[in-house]
Amino acid sequence: MRRAVLLSFLVLLFCRGDALAQTWPSKPIRAIIPFAAGSATDVIPRVVFEPLSARLGQPIVVENRGGAGTTIGAALVAKAEADGYTLLATSSAHTLVPTVYPSAPYDTAADFAAAVSLGSSPNVLVVSPAKDFKTARDLVVAAKARPGSFNFASAGVGSATHLSAERFRMAAGFEAVHIPFRGGAEAITEVLAGRADFYFCPLGTALPQLREGKLLALAVSSPKRAALLPEVPSVVELFPNSDYAFWIGVFIPAKTPRDIVDQFHRAAIETMQLPNVKERLATLGMDPMPLTPAEFDAQVRAEIASTGLLAKAAGVGANQ
Numbered sequence: 001m002r003r004a005v006l007l008s009f010l011v012l013l014f015c016r017g018d019a020l021a022q023t024w025p026s027k028p029i030r031a032i033i034p035f036a037a038g039s040a041t042d043v044i045p046r047v048v049f050e051p052l053s054a055r056l057g058q059p060i061v062v063e064n065r066g067g068a069g070t071t072i073g074a075a076l077v078a079k080a081e082a083d084g085y086t087l088l089a090t091s092s093a094h095t096l097v098p099t100v101y102p103s104a105p106y107d108t109a110a111d112f113a114a115a116v117s118l119g120s121s122p123n124v125l126v127v128s129p130a131k132d133f134k135t136a137r138d139l140v141v142a143a144k145a146r147p148g149s150f151n152f153a154s155a156g157v158g159s160a161t162h163l164s165a166e167r168f169r170m171a172a173g174f175e176a177v178h179i180p181f182r183g184g185a186e187a188i189t190e191v192l193a194g195r196a197d198f199y200f201c202p203l204g205t206a207l208p209q210l211r212e213g214k215l216l217a218l219a220v221s222s223p224k225r226a227a228l229l230p231e232v233p234s235v236v237e238l239f240p241n242s243d244y245a246f247w248i249g250v251f252i253p254a255k256t257p258r259d260i261v262d263q264f265h266r267a268a269i270e271t272m273q274l275p276n277v278k279e280r281l282a283t284l285g286m287d288p289m290p291l292t293p294a295e296f297d298a299q300v301r302a303e304i305a306s307t308g309l310l311a312k313a314a315g316v317g318a319n320q
Contacts, residue, residue, distance in 0.1 A: 024084045024260050025058040031087040031250075034073025036066045036183030039155060040202035040284075044118055044248045045089035047280050052271040060087075066182065069158045071097060071104040078106035082255035084264065088112065092247045092307070093159045095300055099308035100158040100316055109304060112251040114296035115261055116268040119286035120247040122222035123164040123200040124229065126215040130194055136172075136218040136238055139198060143174040150176040153187035153196035158316060160246040161187065163307065164200035164221040166314035168235050171242035191215065202246070203228065203285030221246065228285050244310075245303075247289055249296060265293055 031049060035041040042064060049060040065073035070093055080086035097108045106112075125136055133139045143150040152169070154162035157180045169176055179196055181187045184205055190196035192214060200221055207228065209215040217232045223243045225234050235242040250268065252261055271277060272288075291299065310316075 024263065025056050027085065028059045028061050029053075029056070029085050029087060030080075031060050031062045031089050032073045032077050033062060033064050033089045034066055034070035035064065035091070035155070036185070037064045039184045040121070040205050041089065041091045041248055043204065044281070044284060044286060045250065047284070048118055048268060048271055048277065049089075051274060051277055052268055055267050055271055062089075066156075069097065069101055069156060070094060071101050071106075074108075074112075075105045077251065077253060078111040080253055082253040082257075084252065084256050084260035086253065087115065087264075088251040089118075090249065090251065091160050092245060092303065093156075093163075094249075094251070095303035096158040096163065096307045096311055096316075098304055099311045109301050111254050113254045113256060113261055114291075114293050114300060115250045115252045116265050116293070117247060117249045117289040117291045117296050118268075118272070119281060120222075120245060120289045121203050121285045121287060122220035122226050122234075123161055123244070123246055124203050124206045124210075124217050124226075124232070125168065125198060125219040125221070125235070126188075126191060126201050126206055126210070126217055127198050128191055128194050129213065129216050131197065131216075133216070133218065136233070136235070139218060140172045140174055143176060143197075147175050148177075150174070150197045151179050152176050153190050153199040154178060154180050155184040155187055156180050156182065158311070160244065161200050161202070162316070163310060163314075164244040164246065165198070166316065167244040167310060168200070168219075168221070168239070168242045170314060171235070171239040188215075200244075204283075207285065226285060227287075228283075248286075249289075261293055 033042050053060045077086050077088040097104050127133050152165045187199050191199045210217050219233050219235045220226045221244045
C-alpha cells in the first residue's frame with residue numbers, strides 16, 4: 001500500500017514538472033540580484049535580461065537585495081518555489097559563502113542549479129593618480145616600506161573585489177587593511193578621494209573613470225591581459241599565483257524541472273549571441289564563458305573548495 005502511494009506521488013511530481021515545462025513561462029519572472037544597483041553584477045544581467053524577456057515573451061523583473069555577503073538575496077531564491085519563476089543573478093562571490101557565512105540559510109552547492117554563465121571579466125587594480133604610483137610594483141614597494149599603513153577598498157566582505165585584492169596582496173607579500181563598503185560606487189569614491197589606497201574594480205565599472213584620467217590602472221586580475229586594456233599587465237606577469245577569476249551567472253532553485261533550466265539556458269545563449277548584446281557585453285569588459293549548466297555546476301563546486309582555501313589563508317571572515 002505504501003509503495004503504491006509513493007509511486008503515485010512520484011508520478012504526480014513528474015507530471016507536474018512536465019506540465020510546468022510545457023507552459024513555462026506563462027507569467028513574469030523574478031530575478032534577484034544580491035548586489036547594489038549600479039554594480040557590475042547588477043549591470044551585466046540587465047544587459048541580457050531585457051532582450052531575453054522579449055525572447056521568452058514574459059518580463060524579467062529585477063530586484064536588488066544586497067547585504068550579508070549576497071546571502072540575503074540568495075536565500076530568497078533558495079527558498080522560492082522551484083517553478084522557474086525566481087532566478088538568482090550573482091557573481092563568483094557565490095562560491096565563498098560556505099566558508100565566510102557557514103550559517104547561511106541554504107547550501108550553496110545543493111540548493112541551486114546553474115542556469116547560464118553570462119561571462120567572465122578581470123578586476124582592475126586602480127589607484128588615484130594623486131598617489132603617484134606608476135606601476136603595481138611601485139605600490140607594492142611603498143606598502144612594504146610602510147607596513148600597516150596601507151588599505152584597500154572592496155564592494156563587501158567575500159566579494160570578488162575583496163578576494164582579488166587578497167590574492168594579489170598575499171602573492172606580492174605585503175600587508176594592507178581591508179575596508180569593505182556596501183557597493184562598488186562607494187569603493188570608487190573612496191579611491192578617487194585618496195582615502196583608500198587601491199581597489200580591484202570590475203573592468204566595466206572602472207573604464208569611464210580610467211578614460212577620463214580620474215583613476216589609473218596598474219594591473220588586471222586575470223591570467224592574461226584584457227582586450228580593453230592591452231597596455232596594462234596581468235598580475236601574473238608581476239607575481240605568480242596572484243590571479244583571481246571573476247564571473248557572473250544565473251542560478252535557479254535546484255529542484256526546478258530540468259526542461260525549464262534547459263529552456264532558459266538555450267534562450268539566454270541565443271540572446272547573448274545577438275550582435276547588439278555581444279557588443280554591449282564586450283564594451284563592459286565581459287569575455288564569453290561558454291559552459292553547459294552541468295559544466296557550470298561542476299565549476300561552482302570546484303571553486304567552493306579553492307576560494308575557501310584562499311579565504312582561510314587571508315583570514316577572511318564574516319566579522320570583518
